[in-house]
Every structure is written in structure tokens, then in C-alpha cells.
Amino acid sequence: xxxxxxxxxxxxxxxxxxxxxxxxxxxxxxxxxxxxxxxxxxxxxxxxxxxxxxxxxxxxxxxxxxxxxxxxxxxxxxxxxxxxxxxxxxxxxxxxxxxxxxxxxxxxxxxxxxxxxxxxxxxxxxxxxxxxxxxxxxxxxxxxxxxxxxxxxxxxxxxxxxxxxxxxxxxxxxxxxxxxxxxxxxxxxxxxxxxxxxxxxxxxxxxxxxxxxxxxxxxxxxxxx
DNA sequence: CCAGACGTTGTT
DNA sequence: GTCTGG
DNA sequence: CCAGACGTTGTT
DNA sequence: GTCTGG
Numbered sequence: 454x455x456x457x458x459x460x461x462x463x464x465x466x467x468x469x470x471x472x473x474x475x476x477x478x479x480x481x482x483x484x485x486x487x488x489x490x491x492x493x494x495x496x497x498x499x500x501x502x503x504x505x506x507x508x509x510x511x512x513x514x515x516x517x518x519x520x521x522x523x524x525x526x527x528x529x530x531x532x533x534x535x536x537x538x539x540x541x542x543x544x545x546x547x548x549x550x551x552x553x554x555x556x557x558x559x560x561x562x563x564x565x566x567x568x569x570x571x572x573x574x575x576x577x578x579x580x581x582x583x584x585x586x587x588x589x590x591x592x593x594x595x596x597x598x599x600x601x602x603x604x605x606x607x608x609x610x611x612x613x614x615x616x617x618x619x620x621x622x623x624x625x626x627x628x629x630x631x632x633x634x635x636x637x638x639x640x641x642x643x644x645x646x647x648x649x650x651x652x653x654x655x656x657x658x659x660x661x662x663x664x665x666x667x668x669x670x671x672x673x674x675x676x677x678x
Numbered sequence: 679c680c681a682g683a684c685g686t687t688g689t690t
Numbered sequence: 691g692t693c694t695g696g
Numbered sequence: 697c698c699a700g701a702c703g704t705t706g707t708t
Numbered sequence: 709g710t711c712t713g714g
Binding site for chain 1: 683684685686687688689
């Protein structure tokens with residue numbers, strides 16, 4: 454799955470890679486992004502121009518009674534994404550990209566409570582995008598709350614020893630088709646939700662400092678020697 | 679028809 | 691909103 | 697994901 | 709144990 458990630462590229466690089474401007478000036482590099490926080494997400498605006506906005510991680514469906522449901526909606530299974538009531542509509546019209554430099558997974562040691570954290574990134578530390586969905590929900594005060602979820606798939610050979618599931622990573626030539634809300638070729642959209650190639654990724658063990666979300670520094674992604 | 683759920687992961 | 695279960 | 701809290705009334 | 713907050 455994916456329950457923690459990092460985004461630390463410079464603002465200018467993010468805007469360049471995703472061909473989209475930040476809509477608000479809220480960005481700071483973050484090595485420890487947990488669910489429930491507001492982070493940069495790329496989506497198409499009404500004028501069909503892509504922009505980067507701050508959305509809260511943990512999808513709250515438009516029909517939800519309260520926003521607590523978001524704590525359980527940090528990931529969406531690609532296998533059932535066009536069936537689940539909470540994800541079906543967003544999959545059809547509210548797809549988004551979540552910029553990232555890497556993500557964290559915890560490997561459970563069998564028969565113990567021990568969990569060892571790993572950092573997973575692309576081979577040359579390139580910035581990339583998770584495939585995601587977003588939705589909006591009307592808060593009691595009348596304001597709209599925008600939230601997102603990260604789509605997961607089966608682990609590739611690199612991740613398998615660490616964890617059963619991994620987030621879907623898209624290549625840049627897929628961005629436009631994924632974001633376009635008018636794209637209703639759902640078969641080909643679902644076809645994009647595959648494990649990223651093992652040979653393009655790296656995974657290594659890190660210190661448990663990442664466990665605490667108040668820890669946030671480049672040291673978090675240093676390999677354990 | 680109305681009521682109630684709507685989710686994932688991991689663990690058992 | 692939409693689907694499933696009763 | 698992990699860490700940390702988990703409660704009410706009334707009074708200051 | 710379970711939920712909330714980060």
C-alpha cells in the first residue's frame with residue numbers, strides 16, 4: 454500500500470515536470486507526508502488547464518455524512534476501482550496526479566511486532582507521479598473540502614519482499630490521458646494501473662526516525678549502513 | 679419498497 | 691449518489 | 697503509515 | 709482494542 458511518502462523537489466521543477474502552475478503558494482519540501490495532511494495534487498481546471506492545488510490525503514466521498522471516512526480512504530484498489538461506490542464516479546471524472554520523490558513501506562518481521570521502514574524511489578531519484586482520484590465534500594460550514602486517494606496495485610519483484618501492495622506510478626506520457634476528465638476510455642485507463650517496472654526502481658532500508666511524523670529532514674531517506 | 683453502507687491493509 | 695440486503 | 701489518546705461536568 | 713491526528 455502507500456501510507457507515507459516524500460515530495461522534496463523544488464517548486465519550479467514540479468511545475469515544469471507537470472506542466473502546471475501552483476494555484477496557491479503553499480508548497481514546502483516534505484520528507485514525511487502522512488494521510489490527513491494537505492499536499493500538492495495536479496488536476497485539470499474547468500478551463501481544462503492543469504494546475505497544482507492543495508488537497509487533503511484521504512478521500513471523503515461527496516455523499517459522506519462526515520469526514521472521518523477519509524481515514525479509511527487513503528488508498529483505492531485498482532482491481533475494483535470502477536465498482537466501489539466511493540471511487541466509481543471519481544474514477545470516471547476526477548482523476549489526478551500526486552507528485553512524489555519516493556514513498557515509504559514497512560516490512561513486518563514474521564512472528565514479531567517489528568516493522569522495518571524502507572524508502573522506495575526511482576533509479577536516478579527522478580520526481581514521479583502516483584495515479585490518484587479526488588473528490589469534494591461540503592463541510593458543515595458550507596465550504597468545500599477537497600481530498601484525494603492514491604491507487605494501489607500488486608507489488609512488483611522489488612516490493613514483494615517488503616510488502617504485498619504498491620502505489621501505481623504513471624509515466625509522463627500517460628499524464629494527459631489520465632488527467633483528461635473527458636477521457637471515457639475506461640478500459641485503457643484501467644490498463645494504466647499496473648506495477649511500475651522493477652528495473653527502474655530502488656528500495657533500501659532506513660532508520661525508524663520516519664515513524665514519527667514530526668521528524669522531517671533529508672536525513673530520513675539516508676540508507677541504514 | 680426502505681435502510682444502510684459506501685474502504686484498505688493486515689492479521690486471524 | 692448508488693448499490694446491496696432485507 | 698505510525699503515534700498517541702481514549703472523559704465529563706463544573707469551576708477557575 | 710479502536711479511533712483520531714499528523
